[in-house]
Amino acid sequence: MTQLTNWAGNISFESPLERPQSVPELQELVAGSEKVRVLGTGHSFNTIADSTGTLVTVADLPQVIDVGDSGVTVSAGLRYGEITAALQSKGLALHNLGSLPHISVAGACATGTHGSGDTNGPLADAVNAITFVTAAGELVTLTRDDPDFGGSIVTLGALGVTVSLTLDVQPSYDISQIVYDGLPVDRLGSDFAEVMGSAYSVSAFTDWVDPDVMVWRKQRAGSPIDTDWLGARVADGPRHPIKGMPADYATQQGGVPGPWNERLPHFRLEFTPSNGDELQSEYFVPRAKAAEAFEVLRALGKQLAPVIQVSEVRTIAADELWLSPSQGRDTVALHFTWIQDEAAVLPVVTALEEAINPLGARPHWGKVFAADAGYLRSCYPKVADFIELAAKYDPDGTFRNPYLDKYLPLRSQG
Numbered sequence: 001m002t003q004l005t006n007w008a009g010n011i012s013f014e015s016p017l018e019r020p021q022s023v024p025e026l027q028e029l030v031a032g033s034e035k036v037r038v039l040g041t042g043h044s045f046n047t048i049a050d051s052t053g054t055l056v057t058v059a060d061l062p063q064v065i066d067v068g069d070s071g072v073t074v075s076a077g078l079r080y081g082e083i084t085a086a087l088q089s090k091g092l093a094l095h096n097l098g099s100l101p102h103i104s105v106a107g108a109c110a111t112g113t114h115g116s117g118d119t120n121g122p123l124a125d126a127v128n129a130i131t132f133v134t135a136a137g138e139l140v141t142l143t144r145d146d147p148d149f150g151g152s153i154v155t156l157g158a159l160g161v162t163v164s165l166t167l168d169v170q171p172s173y174d175i176s177q178i179v180y181d182g183l184p185v186d187r188l189g190s191d192f193a194e195v196m197g198s199a200y201s202v203s204a205f206t207d208w209v210d211p212d213v214m215v216w217r218k219q220r221a222g223s224p225i226d227t228d229w230l231g232a233r234v235a236d237g238p239r240h241p242i243k244g245m246p247a248d249y250a251t252q253q254g255g256v257p258g259p260w261n262e263r264l265p266h267f268r269l270e271f272t273p274s275n276g277d278e279l280q281s282e283y284f285v286p287r288a289k290a291a292e293a294f295e296v297l298r299a300l301g302k303q304l305a306p307v308i309q310v311s312e313v314r315t316i317a318a319d320e321l322w323l324s325p326s327q328g329r330d331t332v333a334l335h336f337t338w339i340q341d342e343a344a345v346l347p348v349v350t351a352l353e354e355a356i357n358p359l360g361a362r363p364h365w366g367k368v369f370a371a372d373a374g375y376l377r378s379c380y381p382k383v384a385d386f387i388e389l390a391a392k393y394d395p396d397g398t399f400r401n402p403y404l405d406k407y408l409p410l411r412s413q414g
């Protein structure tokens with residue numbers, strides 16, 4: 001039998017994967033298990049989803065995409081690409097998407113996954129109701145007006161097994177994606193607000209050494225396309241975020257308008273995304289400190305060079321979800337795609353965090369990071385409330401794994 005691993009192949013799961021076919025079957029499985037973790041689509045780069053007992057997927061539960069008065073209710077195991085196509089066919093849209101449409105809705109929301117855009121919160125910000133199975137096997141639904149709601153979406157899987165989520169929707173919109181080459185790297189800092197505010201969703205790609213930055217502007221169709229912009233020029237053909245990689249997997253560029261779900265992700269649902277042979281880290285810094293963070297990264301450029309494939313800069317609007325990396329502050333997200341060599345990457349990640357943590361960097365929960373529990377807890381003002389909430393729905397630690405015990409230990413609440 002082939003070994004079950006995460007998408008990147010750097011984490012192996014030893015527990016066999018349980019595949020309940022109905023919600024009652026899932027409830028029975030959870031109630032009868034000592035330890036349970038859920039595996040979404042396995043796109044995290046660390047042991048967050050791993051289990052020392054039962055490992056379960058909700059992908060085989062009946063699929064639901066139900067549009068109602070409060071938005072769209074979707075089954076937790078669906079991938080964004082599946083629900084967005086269904087929404088688009090009804091003339092509806094979500095506010096934003098991550099770089100990849102292959103990621104499950106519940107898994108993405110559980111880790112605070114995000115796209116880009118000065119006024120766009122993380123994907124979890126669209127959730128207005130969630131239904132999950134508690135350790136006792138009971139079904140609980142929480143909505144936005146519930147006092148526990150802020151702790152119940154970005155959960156790292158600590159509260160229970162999510163079976164469905166209701167997401168805010170809006171009328172469908174079209175986006176044109178224009179790639180610019182050659183933005184002078186100095187201007188990323190000096191003209192940061194102009195660069196990142198130039199479109200609905202903006203990503204800037206650099207390696208912190210190259211003097212030229214590539215910028216992907218995903219703008220509402222109909223807005224003017226600048227040809228000469230801050231010293232950058234419109235790319236003469238399609239681009240992949242990583243220099244030299246074929247652009248066939250990337251979503252349509254060149255300013256051709258198209259539906260939001262076919263432009264906001266960087267990669268197409270029908271292709272194998274990115275290159276698979278990589279690790280990722282990401283840090284969330286208050287947006288007001290963006291220019292300072294860029295200086296730190298440029299100073300580290302030579303140290304990053306042996307292990308970096310590309311770095312991506314995005315923005316996220318502040319939200320109020322307790323463990324969301326953009327909780328309480330407008331954020332600049334600094335992403336790193338590394339080579340897939342943990343031994344070489346980890347010392348660089350440690351050096352990077354030493355340099356950037358003084359700016360209040362919060363690491364992505366689902367990616368490679370070096371921070372310890374004390375530092376992580378200091379990043380989140382509502383962490384003690386979250387731990388209390390987890391204990392409410394999971395008093396015996398059924399949903400805990402070594403990752404949670406290490407980073408959010410139940411006992412040192414201090």
Ligand SMILES: Cc1cc2nc3c(=O)[nH]c(=O)nc-3n(C[C@H](O)[C@H](O)[C@H](O)COP(=O)(O)OP(=O)(O)OC[C@H]3O[C@@H](n4cnc5c(N)ncnc54)[C@H](O)[C@@H]3O)c2cc1C
Nearest residue numbers: 040041042043044098099104106107110113114157162366
């Ligand atoms: C190529 C690539 C591109 C990426 N792009 C982005 C990006 O643009 N932005 C970004 O922020 N991140 C990005 N990520 C990271 C990714 O979005 C997160 O790691 C996300 O959590 C992955 O979702 P998943 O379904 O694969 O979850 P998994 O990795 O399988 O699990 C993550 C967590 O969610 C929990 N979970 C999953 N399903 C449930 C459920 N039903 N109930 C309770 N808990 C559940 C798991 O137990 C675990 O704790 C990317 C990753 C890859 C590999």
